[in-house]
Amino acid sequence: MPCFMILSALFAPLIDLFFPLFCVSCKRYGDVLCNTCVTSFTLDAPKIVLNPAPSLHACIIAARYERTPVSAALRALKYEGVTLLVPCLANALRRSLDAFPQSSNIVVPVPLHWRKKALRGFNQSSLIAQSLAKTSSLQVSELLVRTRYTPSQTRLKRAKRLKNMTAAFRCTQKSPRDVLLLDDVTTTFATLEDAARALKAAGARRVTALVVAHSRD
Numbered sequence: 001m002p003c004f005m006i007l008s009a010l011f012a013p014l015i016d017l018f019f020p021l022f023c024v025s026c027k028r029y030g031d032v033l034c035n036t037c038v039t040s041f042t043l044d045a046p047k048i049v050l051n052p053a054p055s056l057h058a059c060i061i062a063a064r065y066e067r068t069p070v071s072a073a074l075r076a077l078k079y080e081g082v083t084l085l086v087p088c089l090a091n092a093l094r095r096s097l098d099a100f101p102q103s104s105n106i107v108v109p110v111p112l113h114w115r116k117k118a119l120r121g122f123n124q125s126s127l128i129a130q131s132l133a134k135t136s137s138l139q140v141s142e143l144l145v146r147t148r149y150t151p152s153q154t155r156l157k158r159a160k161r162l163k164n165m166t167a168a169f170r171c172t173q174k175s176p177r178d179v180l181l182l183d184d185v186t187t188t189f190a191t192l193e194d195a196a197r198a199l200k201a202a203g204a205r206r207v208t209a210l211v212v213a214h215s216r217d
């Protein structure tokens with residue numbers, strides 16, 4: 001048995017004692033998202049919305065944001081940095097792609113503005129894309145940059161949110177013709193539409209969005 005495995009087996013009870021894991025949704029002890037909450041997370045079948053916005057061919061949605069474990073997991077990842085949740089969120093996307101197979105093998109995460117990324121320390125969409133790529137034939141391509149620093153979308157009303165997203169992205173290089181655009185959550189498809197428009201201006205012909213959750217508002 002390798003040395004690190006022996007050490008990890010020896011120290012696991014201590015790590016568990018000092019850093020116990022609690023479910024981010026129901027607070028039950030044992031795991032970062034317990035089995036009951038994982039089951040509830042994926043209780044709804046994945047959905048596909050065709051042409052949700054002018055530049056989007058379709059949007060594949062893994063879960064409803066209103067389902068408690070979904071919103072709790074996304075909030076814990078983004079605002080508390082619980083990156084242990086990333087594989088679970090990537091799994092939900094993998095199941096969605098199994099339900100709606102796509103021709104593209106290029107996945108482009110929606111970027112954060114560098115200021116927001118510096119504050120948060122990571123881009124949740126990039127982490128989810130990388131986790132998804134580890135167990136599939138997908139390749140992550142960080143083609144997009146966010147050029148405008150925008151206030152948190154959740155604090156803005158729908159009309160302002162749509163206006164807020166005008167031309168906030170730019171492509172750093174030529175885009176492949178067929179791409180998957182990954183984001184953690186969408187409400188109005190406005191961010192996705194804006195990012196898709198930038199990809200199309202850089203050569204993409206078909207942009208299919210892939211999101212963990214759709215929120216009604």
Ligand SMILES: [Zn+2]
Nearest residue numbers: 023026034037
């Ligand atoms: Zn739970």
